[in-house]
Amino acid sequence: MIKIFNLFVMLHVLTLSAQQVKKPKLVIGIVVDQMRYDYLQKFKKQFGSKGFNRIIKNGTTYENAHFNYIPTYTAVGHASIYTGTTPKNHGIIGNNWYDKYNDKSVYVVHDNSYKTIGSFSNEGKRSPKRLIASTVSDQLKLAQHFKGKVIGIAIKDRSAILPVGHAADIAYWFDGGKIGNWVSSSYYTEVLPSWVSLYNTMNKLKLSEYLTSPWVTRKKIHKYTESRDDFSEYEGRFNGEEKPVFPHDLGALKDKNGTYDLLKNTPFGNTMTLDFAKEIVKNETLGKSKKYSDFLAISISSTDYIGHKYGAGSKEIEDAYIRLNNDLNDFINYLNRKVGNKNYVMFVTADHGVVEIPNYLMEHKIPGGYFSKKELFIKLNQFMDKTYGSYSLIKDYSNEQIFLDHIEIDKLGLKLEEVQNQLINEIVTYPNVHRAVSAYAMQNAEFTKSPLSLLQEGYHQKRSGDILLTLEPTVISDYYTKTGTTHGSGYNYDTHIPILFYGGNIKKGKKVKRPVNITQIAPTLSNILQIQEPNMSSHEILTEIFESN
Structure with missing residues (x-):
């Protein structure tokens, strides 16, 4: 038995x-x-x-997912x-x-x-x-x-x-x-x-x-x-x-x-x-x-x-x-x-x-603000002209990333890393900018703390720009100055x-x-x-x- x-x-x-x-x-x-x-x-x-x-009630909930x-x-x-x-x-x-x-x-x-x-x-x-990667369904x-x-x-x-x-x-x-x-x-x-x-x-x-x-x-x-x-x-x-x-x-x-x-x-x-x-x-x-x-x-x-x-x-x-x-x-x-x-x-x-x-x-005294891509582009080009005598060194600014013209930099006999660092030192003095980091740093250092670690996980060597920046908390694009909001x-x-x-x-x-x-x-x-x-x-x-x- x-x-x-x-x-x-x-x-x-x-x-x-x-x-x-x-x-x-x-x-x-x-x-x-x-x-x-x-x-x-x-x-x-x-x-x-x-x-x-x-x-x-009938499943599993992750309350601290990011x-x-x-x-x-x-x-x-x-x-x-x-x-x-x-x-x-x-x-x-x-x-x-x-x-x-x-x-x-x-x-x-x-x-x-x-x-x-x-x-x-x-x-x-x-x-x-x-x-580039496969998905779970693949x-x-x-x-x-x-x-x-x-x-x-x-x-x-x-x-x-x-x-x-x-x-x-x-x-x-x-x-x-x-x-x-x-x-x-x-x-x-x-x-x-x-x-x-x-x-x-x-x-x-x-x-x-x-x-x-x-x-x-x-x-x-x-x-x-x-x-x-x-x-x-x-x-x-x-x-x-x-x-x-x-x-x-x-x-x-x-x-x-x-x-x-x-x-x-x-x-x-x-x-x-x-x-x-x-x-x-x-x-x-x-x-x-x-x-x-x-x-x-x-x-x-x-x-x-x-x-x-x-x-x-x-x-x-x-x-x-x-x-x-x-x-x-x-x-x-x-x-x-x-x-x-x-x-x-x-x-x-x-x-x-x-x-x-x-x-x-801001109406309720909580810090926030708006950031102008157009103004940034103008100021950075003025800085580049003053520093290197050229308005043609910046190709694009999008997704809080700056893309430089590598061919133009070579023509002027400049070092890419030096240009990146000069721009970073300039950008971090601007209002509403929190941090800035170069592609060189993304490729040659291992960051463990936010926001640089988060930027590094979002940086793709072939597709991302020369400089990545983060804005201060609750600061967004001035596209939404009048109404609405965004993320990113x-x-x-x-x-x-x-x-x-x-x-x-x-x-x-x-x-x-x-x-x-x-x-x-x-x-x-x-x-x-x-x-x-x-x-x-x-x-x-x-x-x-x-x-x-």
């Missing part, structure tokens, strides 16, 4: 172990564009038991999350950057080699060619001999393309204007799946409903207690709108705001993204294979558009997250019905945070984001307070999928999600 009991116990343990290492049939990545970690706490009561709070590089931009964030490494390796140093070899500015996913699939615009001339494709499906979706093209890497089956993004279609690139296919073409046609009715209805708050506006007064002179306005206040009359505004593009700047952009994601799950039968795992990368873009326009403390942001919370909860319910709650693993994170509107901060720094408001894991055998109700980095997501997913991690990935995994429940 004892032997039989011991055999039963052993079989039970083996069964539990098998369940714990069982690969998910579907992995879903959700990146919320411009979501600060503190939103989870700020809007906790507004979320109720749904959405984000549901994931936190980006470990500068700059914190959309393309860079998405690339870093899915490759498991930083710009110094994967090569995505901005949304746009100056190509010093071809002497022009480039957009991260633009590629004239391809055409639009799904409309007659140029929005499909896109590919992931500038991404590795999944390799591990499964290119079986199983990998699909990306976002309103923004870069947010759909970069997460799913080079070997994806397809990526979709939204072509707004007068078109209003989900489109793709001939990099992936020569024709949209028939169900997508039909969906685009049928979806026009829903999009028209959004555009003819006012954007009003989901709850009574007096219940929005986690945001400032509805009217603020520092918030942006839609073209044709007198004040940035609810309700926003979309029907009256659509013609002056790009028709379907207007939806990107409302919570309805998030809703239509997750609605399309449901259709992808259904029509592509994701999570239904008995042998292969599928991967769906979703990026929620409208939170970024809204945050830029209205700021982190606005009624519009509070409403956007209340609505997103409901949409997320509905999506989870859909997955549970279609895939089964034990058959998928989901993670939720963000590509960066955002700073509160500097004008608003290495300060906590831009780097501190949530990392949530949910589904499958993920540890439930676990809250982790130790510091972790965004680059640990990809190797963790690789471990879950039992595949090789991306080729440049961090080796550190988030072990807490594997603890037995």
Whole structure:
């Protein structure tokens, strides 16, 4: 009897172990564009038991997760999350950057080699060619001999393309204007799946409903207690709108705001993204294979558009997250019905945070300010003329990086390192500049403390400039002097984001307070999928999600 009991116990343990290492049939990545970690706490009561709070209760939450590089931009964030490494390796140093070899500015996913699939615009001339590293989904494709499906979706093209890497089956993004279609690139296919073409046609009715209805708050506006007064002179306005206040009359505004593009700047952009994601799950039968795992990368873009326009403390942001919370909860319910709650693993994170509107901060005696790229360029050229007798030594200034003309420096018989150091000594005397460092220092020293360590992780030897600088806290581009705000720094408001894991055998109700980095997501997913991690990935995994429940 004892032997039989011991055999039963052993079989039970083996069964539990098998369940714990069982690969998910579907992995879903959700990146919320411009979501600060503190939103989870700020809007906790507004979320109720749904959405984000549901994931936190039934999953693992990392409360002290940060980006470990500068700059914190959309393309860079998405690339870093899915490759498991930083710009110094994967090569995505901005949304746009100056190509010093071809002497022009480039957009991260633009590629004239391809055409639009799904409309007659140029929005499909896109590919992931500038991404140097592999993604976790690339590795999944390799591990499964290119079986199983990998699909990306976002309103923004870069947010759909970069997460799913080079070997994806397809990526979709939204072509707004007068078109209003989900489109793709001939990099992936020569024709949209028939169900997508039909969906685009049928979806026009829903999009028209959004555009003819006012954007009003989901709850009574007096219940929005986690945001400032509805009217603020520092918030942006839609073209044709007198004040940035609810309700926003979309029907009256659509013609002056790009028709379907207007939806990107409302919570309805998030809703239509997750609605399309449901259709992808259904029509592509994701999570239904008995042998292969599928991967769906979703990026929620409208939170970024809204945050830029209205700021982190606005009624519009509070409403956007209340609505997103409901949409997320509905999506989870859909997955549970279609895939089964034990058959998928989901993670939720963000590509960066955002700073509160500097004008608003300064009004309340909190330091902040604005920095002029134009003024910097003029002052630096005057300095170079005075010092070296030339106005032609600076080629470009972008993403807080200065690119020098190496050929001109050689012609004048100057030493590059000396010119870099002279510029640094000049720049750090300017108002609102915090630190400056040369490419030479990036290549010949190992920095361990912020901000230089963050700059070093964001520095790519072939693509980055000669001098990298950081601005003082809550100082942003003067593009936003009148209204709105932005991101991109290495300060906590831009780097501190949530990392949530949910589904499958993920540890439930676990809250982790130790510091972790965004680059640990990809190797963790690789471990879950039992595949090789991306080729440049961090080796550190988030072990807490594997603890037995």
